[in-house]
Amino acid sequence: MTADILLQAVIGGLLMGLIYALVAAGLSLIFGLMDVVNFAHGELLMVAMFATFSLWQLTGLDPLMVLPLVVVLMFALGVAIYHGLIARALTVQFNRGMVQIFVTFGLGIFIRGLAQFFYGGEFRSITGGMVANRTVQMAGIYVPLPQFAASLVCLGAFALLLVISRTEFGRALEATREDRDAVALIGINRDHIFAIGWGLGAATVGIAGVMLATFYYVSPNVGANFATIAYVTVALGGFGSLGGALVAGLLIGEIEALTALVLEPSLKQVGMFVVYLAVVLFRPRGLFGRL
């Protein structure tokens, strides 16, 4: 194994890891805010990918140009999911935990069914746009431009999330997360905060989806694998921790890339699950999780 191959793998893992991290950040945001695991998270990713694909196909616009539009749509979708489903699931009296699981699980199945209906099962990909099929050369290493652009956008999204968390709204989000019943005492409507939390979570995974669609195939089942990785990432980084999602995402990306070097490609995910199990055993709250 040459140093070049190793370096190539490390850079590949870094770029992919940033996408994993952003997908996980959306999941973690919602979980941290209201203790609800969104089992339709992979499907939200898939929706954003199909939206990008369709907008590109219909209008010929560059996938990067449709990013803002898709992000707004995803935000609206997140808000709608909260008001339409989650808010209702929160009010049930019996078996609330189960209801919350099934409601997002069912939503995921429903969205996948819709995608299957409208697009069929085949793999599609975006073949045009300014980043498609291009590479950049850095220090002797060739980096695919779509992945490079995606990782930059993901970093930018993280910076934006950090900024949001520092705003007054971010404080209100944090307060709601600490004591959802007490915020009414200061005139805050927690439903409003929860809805925006879902909007932000969906928009976050939406950004990842748009960028992923510039180089990854799109199909109704594409979200499943990313969602699994996102659950592992969130658990590894610590539930609800933004920084944790970033570090864990990068870690997962690297572990995957390096595992693929030594094991067969089909086993490339073994490494991340081994690390995950080790963390769960020795540090159940994750690397940056709160007790």
Next chain:
Amino acid sequence: MLRLHDVSASYRGLKALQGVSMDVGKGEVVAVVGANGAGKSTLLRAIAGQVATTGSIEFDGESLAHVPAHMVTRRGISLVPEGRRLFPRLSVEDNLRLGAYSKRGDFDRFAPLELVFSLFPRLRERLMQRAGTLSGGEQQMLAIGRALMTQPRLLMLDEPSQGIMPKLVDDIFKAILRIRRLDVTILLVEQRLAESLEIADRAYVLQTGRVVMSGPAKQIAADAAVRQAYLGM
């Protein structure tokens, strides 16, 4: 200002309030006293929109029926609840500033900060400290401060002296008196009978969810029968 008529509330069929009627006039300090489990906290939570009630609750002539809790706050009623319910991981400053969150758009919405600091100078010294690491007395000050940041016209305090050392209890009662002078009406629930009846104008005695006596605070304080029968003192 606040008028309750025949208000009842229950928790899963168990009645906690039964036909409570009361009046609180503008600028008054009204105390609600009663033994443990009499329904004092439930009464405040009912007014704050946190428990479902029957009967009528009016604030400034407008019904509070079906008004969600956060809107009750925005209408000018602020509750400092039992257990204080601060945001423990947020700083003292963030806790205070969030009190003005629903007034976004008012450019002088942080103005009450000065009042809060003049009432509780300790809070100014601890602005960056996490609320959860404050002492019990400081937490109570912060809870009252946060409530004042919503600019209430009616301030409801649920056992502000609970779990606080005597020296600080004095400070808190002094602060309550100063708050009243700012034209804030006060509804006070207290275990400390003597102190609360001393600063109150009128009082209601609750027993198992009913008002069993009401009148000028001095009179209630003097009534030995009240003490024995309802307050067990």
